[in-house]
Amino acid sequence: MSEAGGSVTAVSVIEARELTKTYGDFTAVDAISFDVAPGESFGLLGPNGAGKSTTMRMIGGTSLRTAGTLSVLGLDPERHGPEVRASLGVVPQADALDEELRARDNLYVYGRYFGLPRAYLKAKVPELLEFAQLTDKSDAKVTALSGGMKRRLTIARGLINEPRILLLDEPTTGLDPQARHILWDRLFRLKEQGVTLVLTTHFMDEAEQLCDRLVVVDHGRIVAEGSPRGLIQEHTTREVVEVRFGSARNAEMQAELAALVADGQRSRAGLEVLPDRILLYTDDGEAMLEEINRRALNPLTQLVRRTSLEDVFLRLTGRSLID
């Protein structure tokens, strides 16, 4: 456990040790261990098929682990599923809304599943619709809502029981940029209120925006762990130079460029060859560009940018997060 202000008193709300899930002889989650502190915003960042959703389902006790231990709010979700889920807010990857019901009825019946009293729901449902900016859609059937509205409704639904932990499985996948920003704003408010967020994503910008701390997962394994800033510092250089030479010359330039980055740089420097471009990791991008131009390598396009979590993933796995 890091980052929680170094506090030893904060007991983890989620504690996973060697958590493993296999389907037949395929290992979807491969002995992962992590802790989530109360009030923390914790992320699982990884590409499709990394095992993120499977992990989320095991936290809710709706998927049975193959090995390892898991404790959610001090309880084993497999043995105490109802107790654990009573305290969780779940926003699954697929909304699982009843499209034929009105927005508010979706919240109402869901609240009844928890056994929440009608009087409580009568006040809570409008409050959550307001929070999700869906007050004017209260009486609309879910079919009539946009993707972003459905997602916000699902988040509102996940808050019906005042959860101690909100699980968000790919909260903004499939949404347009504007819808994503509205959603991030809502999640940020929850975070400010001290709600513990556990979210999965394959968007590095989302992870950077929302997560205090995250694990990078690939093929069911944790390949790195830390704060977004810490991970970037630890696994990449300060800047990256992206150059394109066109598909024909891309590969043949590799040797020449490799010599450039190896030149007196620290070990985090290096290059990644992608099908359409080459990335050069360096602490001084401008100097690198000058050197490229001095050697007259003539890339078609060139740019210098700050490194991001995307680069962390690339450096660790040699692959891009989104394929």
Next chain:
Amino acid sequence: MTDTGTPGADAGPRVTFTGLDHHALAARTRRWGWLQYAGYRQVAETPFLATWLAVAFGNPVLYLAAMGLGLGAIVQGDVDGVSYLTFVAPGLLAATVATTGAQFGTWPIFGGFKWQKNYLAGYSTPLEPGQMALGETTAIGVRLVLQAVIFWLMAALFGAWPSASALLAIPAVTLAGLAMFTPLMAYSATVENEGLQFNFIQRLVVMPMFLFAGTFFPLSVMPAYLQWVGWISPMWHGTQLARMASYGMANPPWLTAVHVLYPLALILAGQWWAGRTFAKRLVG
């Protein structure tokens, strides 16, 4: 965590945290989850309430007019010692309620997994799969009782009930309806793709059970080698019980016991099986 909506730097909608007792919720749900779930079915069926009521009131009128009065007019003399209307009304009541039970056991359950996602949503809450299956049975049970009551009242207008004890036909046919419902519900939870399965079930299971339920004539007039279809049909057992309640149809006690115990056993076995198929479908 217990921020109760103090406006932040930019005041905007917030979520209040009132300090719910999650463990109390879980404890209550462990006990009453089936009932908490049953509310979903009621809400989900509300848009179809008008249609359902029209059918519930209209069907008995049409059936009783056509069969009781129409067919009854050409049936010479009494059947089983009573007028044809008195004979056929319990059968029609049982057939109507049992058929409705069968219908609720197919598309709504299958659709719940595939389209409405109510079971998936429910499984993100403290509910367990078996509780949702029991909740369905509870909600459908209420529906079937209501339908039986409406049918009974309409039949009363036709003068189909010779005695007040005919009211006991209502629980009898509800039993038959649930005996159709729970095994079909269990099966429907296993269906992944909408297919011809439900058409087959309708034509090759529900329809024969209706045709051999002794609705229009006593099962005993059938050749012995065909009577087994009636025996496995909850509709026949429900019909027989309803006739005993209505006009005191003579029946040996052991057979009466079978009429009660057989549907009951089907309901329990179907419910147990549904608990398993729901869990199999939902637990990853």
